[in-house]
Amino acid sequence: MIRIIEPGLLSTIQDEGRHGFQQFGVITNGVMDPFALRIANVLVGNEEGEAGIEVTLTGPTIQFEEDALIAVCGADFSALLDDEPMPLWRPVWISKGSTLHMKFSKTGCRAIIAIGGGLDVEPAMASKSTYVRAGIGGYQGRALDKEDVIKARPLTAASKRIAKSLTKRTNKLLTASWSISSVYLKKLYEPESIRVMKGRQYDEFSEESKMDFWKETYKLSPQSDRMGYRLNGPALKREVTEDLLSEAVAFGTIQVPSNGEPIILLADRQTIGGYPKIGQVASVDLPVLAQKKPGEALTFIEVSHADAQKLFLQREQEIRELKWIIDQKLIKEGVDTNAAS
DSSP states (O other), X not given: OEEEEEOOSEEEEEOSOOOSOGGGTOOOOOOSOHXXXXXXXXXXXXXXXXXXXXXXXXXXXXEESSOEEEEEEEEXXXXXXXXXXOOSSSOEEEOTTOEEEOOBOSEEEEEEEEETTOBOOOOBTTBOOOBGGGTBSTBTTBOOOTTXXXXXXXXXXXXXXXXXXXXXXXXXXXXXXXXXXXXXXXXXXXXXXXXXXEOTTGGGBOHHXXXXXXXSOEEEOSSOOSSEEEEESSOOOBOOOSOOXXXXXXXXXXXXXXXXXXXXXXXXOOSEEOSOEEEEEOGGGHHHHHTOOTTOEEOEEEOOHHHHHHHHHHHHHHXXXXXXXXXXXXXXXXXXXXXXX
């Protein structure tokens, strides 16, 4: 079990999302940084889409009332495990009675805490993700609060093997000697510009607006949340005056309301939207968006649909390679990754 001592600014349980219900008006929801979630779960031996705790800007303080295997991926919150710096992007064995304290985010905006075996909360419509506005999923349909107690499910067979490798170690902090490459993470999270495909109504915008969209810098407004990032910058003007029928929207859809200030729709987006769509963020850059803070700058660069697909397939191949490398690291440490529990 884990006990929330301090919840931080916004800590919620999230998985890969609530899929298959949009036709009924139920949003997809889910984690903001899907890459961090997937890798954190791989590091603790879970299925990639298992729910973890997503933390935002100011992290929680969590006490572990049982031994646990965890990984923290995403933003750097200068976390401490008791009095020791907590490493990111690697598995760590937590002893009963230990406390994880996450401070303000030093770099990035959000992190995911994955726990070996997963969190024991009841799924709602096939997902453990929390949709706070509707009070659905996660822990009682809300953000975590002081004195909340969450049970962890039993370790998976893979989790047990990873835990076994860590508990053999003699260092004070029982953690793997390796982690996901900082060079790779820098390349993934720090591209020069966000890659964007043209939206369905792109050609309806003025030539000046289209030029501004690609060449000017936008900043994230403080009025941004998990539903969408509002952007401050050059206003975009649509030359066509006819109203639009509402259409399906996706994670990363860039809509332009009547005031001309773009909004990037995110994990808690609505199911349909009636504003014109100037662009769609390529899925490989959604983790980049998740780590942007209010006030930070964004620039966009055009990518074709075909190239966005190639980038997606390349990223999936990279994740498969990361999983293989992790297996090899565990084998090197004497863990048989194919053995039964």
